[in-house]
Amino acid sequence: MSLELRGITKRFGSLVANDGIDLEVRPGEIHCLLGENGAGKSTLMNILYGLYQPDEGQILMDGRELTIGGPRDAIAAGIGMVHQHFMLVPVFTVAENIMLGDERTGPLGWLDRRRARRDVAEVSARYGLQVDPDALVADLPVGVQQRVEIIKALIREARVLILDEPTAVLTPQETQELFAVMRSLREAGRSIVFITHKLKEVKAIADRITVIRRGTVVGTATPDASEVELAGLMVGRQVRLTVDKEPAAVGPDTEPAFSVEDLTVLDESGQAAVDGVSFDIRPGEILGIAGVQGNGQTELAEAILGLRPVAEGRIVLDGADLTGRSPRQRLRAGVGYVPEDRSHDALVADSSVAENLVLDLYDRPPFGRRGTMDVRAVRENAEQRVGEFDIRTASIDTPVGTLSGGNQQKVVVAREMSRPLRLLVAAQPTRGVDVGAMEFIHKRIVAERDQGRPVLIISTELDEIYGLADRIAVMYRGKIMAIVPPDTSREHIGLLMAGAHPDGPAVPDDPAEATEPAEATGADAPAGAQDTENAKGGDDE
Numbered sequence: 001m002s003l004e005l006r007g008i009t010k011r012f013g014s015l016v017a018n019d020g021i022d023l024e025v026r027p028g029e030i031h032c033l034l035g036e037n038g039a040g041k042s043t044l045m046n047i048l049y050g051l052y053q054p055d056e057g058q059i060l061m062d063g064r065e066l067t068i069g070g071p072r073d074a075i076a077a078g079i080g081m082v083h084q085h086f087m088l089v090p091v092f093t094v095a096e097n098i099m100l101g102d103e104r105t106g107p108l109g110w111l112d113r114r115r116a117r118r119d120v121a122e123v124s125a126r127y128g129l130q131v132d133p134d135a136l137v138a139d140l141p142v143g144v145q146q147r148v149e150i151i152k153a154l155i156r157e158a159r160v161l162i163l164d165e166p167t168a169v170l171t172p173q174e175t176q177e178l179f180a181v182m183r184s185l186r187e188a189g190r191s192i193v194f195i196t197h198k199l200k201e202v203k204a205i206a207d208r209i210t211v212i213r214r215g216t217v218v219g220t221a222t223p224d225a226s227e228v229e230l231a232g233l234m235v236g237r238q239v240r241l242t243v244d245k246e247p248a249a250v251g252p253d254t255e256p257a258f259s260v261e262d263l264t265v266l267d268e269s270g271q272a273a274v275d276g277v278s279f280d281i282r283p284g285e286i287l288g289i290a291g292v293q294g295n296g297q298t299e300l301a302e303a304i305l306g307l308r309p310v311a312e313g314r315i316v317l318d319g320a321d322l323t324g325r326s327p328r329q330r331l332r333a334g335v336g337y338v339p340e341d342r343s344h345d346a347l348v349a350d351s352s353v354a355e356n357l358v359l360d361l362y363d364r365p366p367f368g369r370r371g372t373m374d375v376r377a378v379r380e381n382a383e384q385r386v387g388e389f390d391i392r393t394a395s396i397d398t399p400v401g402t403l404s405g406g407n408q409q410k411v412v413v414a415r416e417m418s419r420p421l422r423l424l425v426a427a428q429p430t431r432g433v434d435v436g437a438m439e440f441i442h443k444r445i446v447a448e449r450d451q452g453r454p455v456l457i458i459s460t461e462l463d464e465i466y467g468l469a470d471r472i473a474v475m476y477r478g479k480i481m482a483i484v485p486p487d488t489s490r491e492h493i494g495l496l497m498a499g500a501h502p503d504g505p506a507v508p509d510d511p512a513e514a515t516e517p518a519e520a521t522g523a524d525a526p527a528g529a530q531d532t533e534n535a536k537g538g539d540d541e
């Protein structure tokens with residue numbers, strides 16, 4: 001089976017999202033679609049899956065033209081798609097979700113259930129996609145939910161599978177598991193179109209690479225191209241893939257500007273998601289929080305912003321206790337916040353780019369006064385930010401929800417980093433942005449630090465933590481395992497992330513038995529051989 005897109009053009013008003021794109025997907029290949037934010041990748045895939053109709057162009061399967069009026073036609077033609085935001089019903093089981101929308105299914109009778117469970121078991125076994133058909137989707141980690149989506153597509157006999165930034169929400173371990181599944185699909189002769197911004201992933205898994213820029217194909221590459229070459233092709237200029245920064249200019253005796261003291265935060269079920277966490281950040285210093293997703297980082301950030309109640313402990317900025325204050329008061333106190341889930345927590349999809357760039361600032365100078373917005377000031381600000389952060393949008397009046405994922409992220413970062421800050425808290429600050437935008441955002445974060453601000457970066461990307469952090473705190477099961485210097489080895493940090501003290505036994509579940517992190521690992525010790533030694537020792541075990 002081979003799939004061909006010929007001369008695909010798609011316009012949204014005056015904006016040409018796809019401009020005569022040709023793409024050929026061969027049987028049994030993993031074809032990477034690479035391109036800067038807003039290049040038109042998702043648009044092209046949405047056309048292939050029937051979600052958008054092209055203005056021009058053809059789609060051919062084995063030389064025959066297809067008419068794809070909607071996803072139903074795409075599925076019938078053997079095309080499956082896994083979106084970034086899953087389309088699963090959380091209160092249903094895996095098997096029930098598989099049955100939904102399947103034309104063979106009646107009113108969810110037991111015969112259908114039995115068949116769905118059998119289908120899941122069969123596809124799971126064939127491609128190494130382990131899933132319990134009776135599990136409730138709501139109880140499954142993101143990586144497993146994604147697997148359910150893949151199984152759903154495979155049961156509908158997808159021969160071409162579209163994966164649009166599937167790894168953006170996965171842990172490194174889950175990414176490796178996904179890659180294993182992708183390889184077994186390739187071996188079985190299925191084709192995969194894979195979109196990602198992570199060049200290491202492209203090199204690890206792609207058979208062929210097509211690069212798109214501003215709606216047109218600008219080149220193709222093979223996985224032996226270097227990351228620098230791929231980055232250059234993507235954005236059309238040289239990109240620095242490492243963060244350029246001097247060590248922090250703060251002495252160990254500098255008074256902290258921001259402190260979290262013995263903080264405990266509960267999750268929805270009343271368990272301690274953040275469990276007695278303490279740390280300080282000095283002015284002009286970046287503290288990076290490393291950890292596998294789901295170890296309390298989200299709750300920590302939300303508590304700092306006042307979006308989640310604090311059960312115990314204090315949050316102090318420049319000597320003022322923020323603990324009891326509302327989120328609005330904290331933002332006004334100079335806390336900048338880039339949340340991990342931008343569409344949920346940071347943007348109003350139907351409001352314009354310009355409005356989103358002043359979301360909580362519109363009623364005070366310089367953007368307004370006593371509840372009234374100064375439209376001219378808001379527009380001027382938007383024009384400036386759009387230029388400065390290279391936000392690709394048809395205009396500043398465009399609803400932010402129609403921007404590409406990476407450009408939505410740039411709107412959030414632009415807003416949060418363009419006001420007078422006394423603390424910056426950024427969770428997954430570069431999620432979904434291209435290498436060029438990543439370089440820029442990293443530079444801005446370092447500039448914020450260099451102006452004397454305390455900065456808290458939460459990231460599941462260890463490369464990002466290493467690139468930015470002056471000290472690294474590792475979180476595991478709601479606790480900080482240790483705070484270590486930035487030249488600590490990956491092995492050492494990896495062990496801490498997995499809950500093991502590199503020079504001791506795993507952390508006991510009973511907090512009463514837990515050793516103080518500082519004692520256990522020499523946290524806060526100056527950078528040096530000791531930690532590397534520990535790491536090696538731990539690795540050998």
Ligand SMILES: Nc1ncnc2c1ncn2[C@@H]1O[C@H](COP(=O)(O)OP(=O)(O)OP(=O)(O)O)[C@@H](O)[C@H]1O
Nearest residue numbers: 012017037038039040041042043402403404405406
């Ligand atoms: N429904 C829509 N209405 C208006 N404009 C749209 C719509 N969907 C996409 N666009 C525009 O089309 C262009 C291409 O967007 P697309 O989402 O395809 O980019 P992308 O390459 O997937 O980017 P990213 O890497 O940021 O996800 C963008 O300028 C976007 O704003």
